[in-house]
Amino acid sequence: MTKINPEILKFAKVFIFLDFCLVIYALIFQNNLWLLNTQVAFFSSLLVITGSFLSYKKNIQNRLSNFDSNKAQEGIERDKIDEIDDPFDLYSDYEPVKEEDLTPEKIKEIINDEKSKLKKNSIKNAIFSASGFLSLYRILGYAILIFGFFALNNNQIFMPISFIIGLSVVPFGVLISKLKI
Secondary structure (H helix, E strand, O other): OOOOOHHHHHHHHHHHHHHHHHHHHHHHHOOHHHHHHHHHHHHHHHHHHHHHHHHHHHHHHHHHHHOOHHHHOOOOOOOHHHHHHOOOOOOOOOOOOOHHHOOHHHHHHHHHHHHHHHHHHHHHHHHHOHHHHOOHHHHHHHHHHHHHHHHHHHOOOOOHHHHHHHHHHHHHHHHHHHHHO
8 A cells, every 4th residue: 555645635634625615615605506516516626636746757667767877878977976965966967158269159159059058958848848748637627617607607606716716726725835935
């Protein structure tokens, strides 16, 4: 049996508490339709967030399992002092440039070189993260959200304010959890 991450439990406690407060408010001050709208929105929002978390977690684990640190440093010989000073090899590409060597042409060349690296990395990152935003969990969460909206709307029981409040419980809960943690 897998152990549940304590940070996830903190988030879950906040979500349950906020939803409980919303249910109490709806039962005392509003009607059953208001409660139904908030709960449909809350659970579909929770499914979308959970699906996003699971898909990106799986994406990161796949990247880490495919990462080969020896291949990342191919051809680079590092001595022990360099490994101690810079254990994550953050400064190996750094080449100090003297101010007198900076001509307008050299600056333009550096900027164009950095732009091309950025474009390559952004396309590569989008391809590798596609499994995160096209995951079955996330698509299922959005499908339930859309289905819940249309089910409420087609039965003429949709209440926009309560639906929006129900949707906002999960992002608000994340914000409260991050401030509390």
